[in-house]
Amino acid sequence: MTYEELYLQIRHKQSYLCVGLDTDIRKIPAHLQNDPDPVFAFNRQIIDATAEFAVAYKPNIAFYEAQGPRGWESLRKTLAYIPKSCFTIADAKRGDIGNTSDLYARTFFDPSAAGLDFDSITVAPYMGHDSVTPFLNYNGKWVILLALTSNPGSQDFQVQHIGNQPLFEYVMQTAQTWASHDRLMFVVGATQAEQLGRIRQIAPNHFLLVPGVGAQGGSLAEVSRYGLNEHGGLLVNASRSILYASSGTDFARRAAGEAHKLQREMAGFLS
Numbered sequence: 001m002t003y004e005e006l007y008l009q010i011r012h013k014q015s016y017l018c019v020g021l022d023t024d025i026r027k028i029p030a031h032l033q034n035d036p037d038p039v040f041a042f043n044r045q046i047i048d049a050t051a052e053f054a055v056a057y058k059p060n061i062a063f064y065e066a067q068g069p070r071g072w073e074s075l076r077k078t079l080a081y082i083p084k085s086c087f088t089i090a091d092a093k094r095g096d097i098g099n100t101s102d103l104y105a106r107t108f109f110d111p112s113a114a115g116l117d118f119d120s121i122t123v124a125p126y127m128g129h130d131s132v133t134p135f136l137n138y139n140g141k142w143v144i145l146l147a148l149t150s151n152p153g154s155q156d157f158q159v160q161h162i163g164n165q166p167l168f169e170y171v172m173q174t175a176q177t178w179a180s181h182d183r184l185m186f187v188v189g190a191t192q193a194e195q196l197g198r199i200r201q202i203a204p205n206h207f208l209l210v211p212g213v214g215a216q217g218g219s220l221a222e223v224s225r226y227g228l229n230e231h232g233g234l235l236v237n238a239s240r241s242i243l244y245a246s247s248g249t250d251f252a253r254r255a256a257g258e259a260h261k262l263q264r265e266m267a268g269f270l271s
């Protein structure tokens with residue numbers, strides 16, 4: 001999906017919501033546990049219930065890998081089920097020496113390898129340019145680079161200074177020499193909203209993937225105030241607050257309610 005197509009979806013749906021498919025088999029409602037593929041059965045209903053409110057879906061690969069071969073099959077079916085109009089993110093947080101990154105890229109971007117054809121993948125920047133650029137060799141695919149993450153450990157390295165600027169700013173500036181804003185996004189945690197003004201100076205046109213509203217307590221209003229740009233420029237992710245809004249047979253309806261609530265707020269910020 002191109003930058004312009006993503007922006008069109010945001011305008012059309014009046015939403016920059018990304019639904020995080022962090023589907024934990026232990027949290028799936030009891031009535032689905034006897035399904036031959038409970039994870040896919042759950043995801044299918046979540047996608048049906050939220051697709052009108054969301055522009056992106058982000059399966060977190062850990063939740064699928066933890067299920068072994070079964071999990072990979074649930075992931076493949078889930079990705080195939082997501083409407084083509086939605087942007088898809090493999091939240092895999094990969095990055096390794098070049099030839100290894102190349103195989104990670106094949107896994108998530110080349111359908112003839114593992115049957116997966118994601119639009120984008122989350123990548124850790126720590127190993128530098130040759131660990132990131134193999135993902136950019138796939139035409140039309142996006143890298144979403146970790147910049148300033150939502151967790152407490154973000155303070156350990158990301159905000160430490162290199163020269164006269166924090167490491168995450170240096171990462172964002174350097175990475176812009178590897179790809180332009182139509183192939184590269186940055187992750188900024190919703191819990192870091194106070195940094196968004198400065199981040200928008202460094203990357204005015206880039207999309208930012210912003211996880212951490214909902215269960216982690218980030219504020220959608222703050223993120224939107226400082227993070228929106230003229231093309232939207234944000235994908236705000238919520239996972240647990242949508243997926244597990246109810247553990248009963250009404251889980252999909254309650255998930256839709258949570259997604260709709262976020263979308264309504266977003267429509268207000270977009271206008």
Ligand SMILES: O=C(O)c1cc(=O)[nH]c(=O)n1[C@@H]1O[C@H](COP(=O)(O)O)[C@@H](O)[C@H]1O
Nearest residue numbers: 020060122149150189211215216238239240
């Ligand atoms: O890359 C991510 O998506 C990510 C980066 C980050 O800084 N913080 C963060 O929470 N995430 C992911 O975003 C999702 C957040 O889930 P909830 O806290 O349940 O909404 C999880 O899949 C995390 O792995």
